[in-house]
């Protein structure tokens with residue numbers, strides 16, 4: 316009981332998404348996982364995940380920190396664990412890794428970490444493709460990157476991307492938004508009635524490129540006219556965070572009633588694009604405190620949103 320409590324805290328500390336933790340606990344983890352986040356956080360998350368996969372305790376308690384495997388892992392001497400250097404994988408590393416993979420494991424599983432998948436040389440990345448495509452049974456690859464966008468698409472397509480949730484602060488749910496989102500989604504507050512449907516429609520118009528930034532700004536002002544401007548923008552930011560969460564492999568959490576729309580819209584942009592959009596919206600919300608006219612402020616925001624969707 317104590318151990319699982321401690322693990323619960325650790326899960327939070329490393330910021331791994333629930334979808335990944337559920338799969339890990341069910342023994343159904345993907346063979347290749349790409350962890351995207353700030354480098355020290357991605358490193359911690361990768362090590363935690365590797366230790367959990369190798370731990371000999373029941374899955375719900377892993378990593379237990381007490382078994383022989385955990386002791387070897389902490390001592391840096393686990394024979395079934397391999398990690399590349401932190402400067403990005405070189406072609407020579409791939410040979411060393413493949414030689415290690417070809418040896419018989421000491422336990423039932425092997426885990427390797429490829430650090431800096433976004434800095435990997437193209438030659439090294441190409442040599443890894445076959446290994447990632449045809450994983451040996453009970454062999455797990457954990458890739459880390461600061462930018463998903465910079466990871467070669469051939470590598471991305473062979474691994475499951477997980478965005479680490481505690482990355483820059485604007486990525487995680489803003490506590491001040493809880494009241495606003497609750498009002499918008501409970502439909503009890505008349506000023507919010509039908510607002511989410513209009514937000515969804517607006518999102519689609521923006522993403523399809525069917526309107527100019529000025530038209531988008533005017534349309535946003537009109538659909539959110541019954542709520543304070545800062546609440547409307549907070550709702551938009553949370554809506555984009557939800558799309559980002561689902562894009563990164565998580566579950567719809569805050570807009571569950573519109574799950575069908577979330578699932579349909581989320582794949583349109585990449586995780587990093589959603590992150591940039593959230594930032595643009597939060598910046599516009601901050602500008603509300605200055606003397607910039609509302610429509611001009613919204614237009615600035617929409618210019619940025621259009622840039623993110625069209626030029627990445």
Ligand SMILES: [Zn+2]
Nearest residue numbers: 370379382385
């Ligand atoms: Zn253990």
